[in-house]
Amino acid sequence: MxxxxxxxxxxxxxxxxxxxxxxxxxxxxxxxxxxxxxxxxxxxxxxxxxxxxxxxxxxxxxxxxxxxxxxxxxxxxxxxxxxxxxxxxxxxxxxxxxxxxxxxxxxxxxxxxxxxxxxxxxxxxxxxxxxxxxxxxxxxxxxxPVRPDLPNAGLGMVSDDIFLMEKLPKSILIVGGGYIACEMANILAGLGVDVTLYVRGAQVLNGFDDEARGLIAEAMETRGIDIHTGSNIVEMRCAEPEDYDSAEGEGMGAPVEDRGAIVGDSGMGGADSDEASERKGPIWVKATNGREKIFDAVLFATGRKxxxxxxxxxxxxxxxxxxxxxxxxxxxxxxxxxxxxxxxxxxxxxxxxxxxxxxxxxxxxxxKGNPTPVDHALIPSAVFTQPELGSVGMTEAQAAEQEEVEIYCTSFRPMHTAFIGKPDRVLMKLIVSKENRKILGCHIVAPSAGEMIQLAGIAVKMGATKEDFDRTCAVHPTMSEEIVTMRNPVRSA
CATH class of the missing domain: 3.50.50.60 (FAD/NAD(P)-binding domain)
Structure with missing residues (x-):
């Protein structure tokens, strides 16, 4: 026993x-x-x-x-x-x-x-x-999720709180440039919210391939998301009536006392939900560049612990x-x-x-008596922005630090939206080892890129070469056919 x-x-x-x-x-x-x-x-x-x-x-x-x-x-x-x-x-x-x-x-x-x-x-x-x-x-x-060490940080939401909102804000400031910040920015913009994004660094989605994240940033701006790089909050507090005269146009059209909290203290289990009672209406924010603006809500997407x-x-x-x-x-x-x-x-x-x-x-x-180490290599992932970003393997910068590589890349307007005059663009990118021709990284920016990268991830995990991709017949007309039809590298690194 x-x-x-x-x-x-x-x-x-x-x-x-x-x-x-x-x-x-x-x-x-x-x-x-x-x-x-x-x-x-x-x-x-x-x-x-x-x-x-x-x-x-x-x-x-x-x-x-x-x-x-x-x-x-x-x-x-x-x-x-x-x-x-x-x-x-x-x-x-x-x-x-x-x-x-x-x-x-x-x-x-x-x-x-x-x-x-x-x-x-x-x-x-x-x-x-x-x-x-x-x-x-x-x-x-x-x-x-964690809030930054900032006075009145409890006025802002974290990602847990988004799903507990009693109503949509008319405007929101999202602080952060990672995948949670970018996904929520796209989601809320699509639902009709006026979205501003403060990114501390020089570009969104740090750690992802530079070309891919650049295209995502362009798409976000096209969707009306106001991105400010090199920016952060230095001060925030509940907005007062006199703030409406000095702050940039908040577009809310109602005095502070007439606007209720976005997230109630319903005890639904959000992170730091005890701070929800602090959120009593519009929030006045001052940025590192001196910009002052009033928002219906602030979302901190600045990390997790x-x-x-x-x-x-x-x-x-x-x-x-x-x-x-x-x-x-x-x-x-x-x-x-x-x-x-x-x-x-x-x-x-x-x-x-x-x-x-x-x-x-x-x-x-x-x-089961079968010692099994965990394999963390070549894990496909997706960022559910619009369009999505799918990625597996190394970025161009990471691969170039390790060995000599060839870059195969194409960006184009997909048939679905080009037909109706939309400016949307997609990206297909392969990073190839010069030495053994293996695919070191695959990066896709496109609608349903998450679905595509799951399948591409199988080939990359198996050690497929560029020639293996070339031997695969294209499915036409699709966006993903470009992955197997790129014949000449655009550059070496």
Missing amino acids: SDFDYDLFVIGGGSGGVRAARVAAGEAGAKVALAEDSRYGGTCVIRGCVPKKLMVFASDFCHAAENARGYGWQMEQGGFDWSVFSGHLRKELDRLEGVYKKLLDGSNVDRFDRRARIKDPHTVVLDDGTEKTAKHILVATGGH PNTADMGLEEVGVTLGRGGQIEVDEYSQTSVPSIYAIGDVTDRVNLTPVAIREGMAFVETVF
């Missing part, structure tokens, strides 16, 4: 933790428990990928009638009703959370809807004082990095042999499919 209550105790009910718990219990026959103090499904299902993608779908309809008229349809654009969409969205998230609970119950995983802390290498304590022991503990608590605070990790000997992330080896094992960690809490590659793979590799290693 085991000396422990469980073979495995998982802390965190997101995609990675739930998958590890289910597979350990269902396939490996382990006795498993899982604790979650918020909503099952984690960041991806409740506060990230899923609601964001549904908002992307909603915002894509903003030009539907105009485009249809270009093709001969007699169609008029109606207005967007946030209350209808958000109500449907919350019902869908409730449904998905129920699915996660049923999957755990069906795998005979004991669920504890409570916060758990680690007491010692084999013991967790629930917030009702109950203690549970386990041979192995898996931490999969994810991360959370692992959820490791007050978990007892350091007290039991688990090593944390400078950013609070749990340090693990290639098998997701921490400095305490019985404690493992997966997903965003380790700050390796913060993507849902990666967390799921890490969870499955953990089960293979610990419960």
Whole structure:
């Protein structure tokens, strides 16, 4: 008989933790428990990928009638009703959370809807004082968005709050230039919000291929998003009536006292939701360049941190990095042999499919006797802007630092929108090793680039060469056919 209550105790009910718990219990026959103090499904299902993608779908309809008229349809654009969409969205998230609970119950995983802390290498304590022991503990608590260290930062929202908005703002300032900032800027602009973006650096989407992110920035500006690079907030506060005389045109047309908060204090579980009560209306903002403007709302998309605070990790000997992330080896094992960690809490590659793979590799290693390191190489990813950015492998700059490369690239107006006189452009780019001809990187900016890069990622992961791509017959007429028809490099690096 085991000396422990469980073979495995998982802390965190997101995609990675739930998958590890289910597979350990269902396939490996382990006795498993899982604790979650918020909503099952984690960041991806409740506060990230899923609601964001549904908002992307909603915002894509903003030009539907105009485009249809270009093709001969007699169609008029109606207005967007946030209350209808958000109500449907919350019902869908409730449904998905129920699915996660049923999957755990069906795998005979004991669920504890409570916060758990680690007491010692084999013991967790629930917030009702109950203690549970386990041979192995898996931490999969994810991360959370953070606000900058700025007076009155509580007036602004973070990404979690977007899905809890009671109404759409008329204008919004988004601070940040990463994928969350750019995705939300495109989404809200598509829903009719006047969007301004403050980017601290020289360009959006730092870390992505330069040509690709340049085209994304151009497309965002074409959609009416007001991008200010080299900009940040130096001061913010609730707007006062006299601010309307000195600030740049805010276009809201109502005095401060007549405008309610965008996000209420409904306790729906957003990050720092206790600060929601600070948001009482329009916000006056002063930028680093001296610009003053009033916005209905401010969204901080300035980074995320692992959820490791007050978990007892350091007290039991688990090593944390400078950013609070749990340090693990290639098998997701921490400095305490019985404690493992997966997903965003380790700050390796913060993507849902990666967390799921890490969870499955953990089960293979610990419960199936098959030591399985996690493979973090050549992971495809997508940024759901409009158009989307799909990427796998190295950027041109990264590859050029490593070896001599050839660049194959084309940018053109796609048939779908060129026909109706739209200026939209797409980009297809391959980075090729001169030495062995392997594709080192593939970058696509186009509608449905996320769908394309998934398939291209298979070839790149297999080590396909440029000649393998060339031997593949094109599917015509498509945008993606350009990936296999580029014959001559545009430059070497």
